[in-house]
Amino acid sequence: MPELPEVETVARGLQGSIAGRRILSVTLRKTDFIDDPVAIERELPGRQIARVERFGKFILLQLASKNDTLGVAVEGTRAGNGITQPEALAEALLVHLGMTGNLSPHHAEQPLAKHTHVTFVLDDGRELRYIDPRRFGRMAYLAGETLAAELLRFGAEPLLVSAEEFARRVRSSRARIKALLLDQRVLRGVGNIYADESLWSARIHPARVGASLKPAEAGNLLRALQKILRKAIQMRGSSISDFVDVDGLQGDYQQRHKVYGREGEKCFRCCAKVQRILVAGRSSHFCPVCQRAPNSGSRAASLRKRALSGVRVAKKKAKRKMRLRTSKG
DNA sequence: CTCGATCCCTGGACGC
């Protein structure tokens, strides 16, 4: 299940193996996961892949500008509004691997694997193939403002976001921290595995409300998340069911999982049994001892809280009254 | 705003 480290692994692999190659032709088979199949057939043939990068859980195949690739002075700037915006990222093919997507180069003579939905013939005799049994992935050719608008929908990059920014995003929401970590509008790239792993590391229960996190807790969580993501990238991601990189190699980070997929097994810190519950509709693995359950979730607790704060307010009012009376008298 | 439910899809696990 490709999340940030897996997608990063694939993007780096592709950057090394297909950057600079030109796409000669495109063959589409199943297209129900493609935003606009016709645009892909129209725009990609003849184009050079300038660079491959990760954006959240997306692989971005950045296309060299037509001017560069053709080496011909095509018509001048198209900026009709007079604003010249030398957009670094003007055109790209976005690929989301979903749950089971695989994007990798193959020798042309290699038989097509089952569920090969897209083939890009490259100028060196190889083919870049997209294989995705479940078709939970997504593919889209986007350019200009459409591309910019699409990328703007996503939140901060987990490896670059500052502690302040992360704390602000997380602590300004009443949603549960697990849901916030998974919400691509908050952070881009975190999925179920790394959300659970970082919450365990920071000893934060997945059902905690974001706004209930103390600044220090938010800081610990981001540190844990970044450390885990970096290590996972170093180990080329986690291979749970079928993730492999562009060379067909599995990742190794699943060997480091502390809670994910370990329901019923002992917590590595305290030996309590790892539990799995549903939070935000996703299975969430955690240690019930290390990660204390929020008590603000229960009705009884919230009533208790309200009663307490009510008492506090009443006391303050009484104090103020008293002060007024004494100052007068 | 936040939630849960539902759908998409297939392969793998499991029960009989």
Added chain:
DNA sequence: TGCGTCCAGGGATCGA
């Protein structure tokens, strides 16, 4: 062996 059933999960969408 061969069914049927259930489940996983990222994301979109919809109604509460």
